[in-house]
Amino acid sequence: MPSLLCAHIPWPRLVEHRSYLLEQRINPELYLPSEALDTLDSGLIRSFARELLDSGLSCTIHATFMDLNPGSVDRAVREVTRLRVEQTLDCAEILKARVVVFHPGYSRLTYGSATAGWVANTVAFWLFQQPRIRQAGCVVALENIFEEEPSTLLQVLEQLDRSLFGHCFDTGHFNMFATVSLEEWFTALGSYIVESHLHDNHGQADEHLPVGEGEIDFNKVTDLLKRYAPQAVWTLEAHSRERLERARNNIQHYL
Secondary structure (H helix, E strand, O other): OOOEEEEEEEHHHHHHHHHHHHHOOOEEEEEEOHHHHHHOOHHHHHHHHHHHHHHOOOOEEEEOOOOOOOOOOOHHHHHHHHHHHHHHHHHHHHHOOOEEEEOOOOOHHHHOOOHHHHHHHHHHHHHHHHHHHHHHOOEEEEEOOOOOOOHHHHHHHOOOOOOOEEEEEEHHHHHHHOOOOHHHHHHHHHHHEEEEEEOEOOOOOOOOEOOOOOOOOHHHHHHHHHHHOOOOEEEEOOOOHHHHHHHHHHHHHHO
16 A cells, blocks of 8 residues: 555646645645746745645645756756755645655766766765755655666665655656566665656557556556555646546556
8 A cells, every 4th residue: 555645736737626636635746847936925835735734635746847957967957956956845845745756857868978977966966955855854756757777766866865865656657768677677776666656658658647548567566566665655647637537546456
């Protein structure tokens, strides 16, 4: 059993879905895009935090990611990334978010000949953020995106504080990009998993289908999660209310 079951919801659409989330007692994973970070009303964040607390609900956060990279060779890119990370951690502290998910920023096509430098920059970036993460009271989870195998994520996580950092295993991204088996991935990173994004596809596009409606073997995925990361958060990444309803129904088979 997961320690918490969440559902993805973008902050700009929270007003539209707020009553539904609270009435259905759905723990949200709030996606905070960069434009939302620049216009956020701290009063609204505090108000929603109180509503979650009063309803006995918890949340996680999915950080903004477009054009950001903590391991970039460009100092200016790392500096913008730092700003967005710290804005996100400010929100995490108010919301008492359990996990904050960040994209690592690595692609073999970009960094294939400069992987060591990317790893070094990434580790230095996150080491600098450790006091702020500790203050926010959350765990930072680095999500697999374009990773074909787990070595780069493992190299980063091995050098960070395991009480503050972990891995977010994304089923859809794994199915699209990984060249190793699920067993190989979990052998390397299973013990680091603190959250898993659960959505389905057919291996060609990031379709974000409800669990069980594509080609991913969720019996195997959930068995591995229960074995390696029994306290991980499970997050349904279905990008419409109708798909979320199907995902919530389908996931019952695997709980």
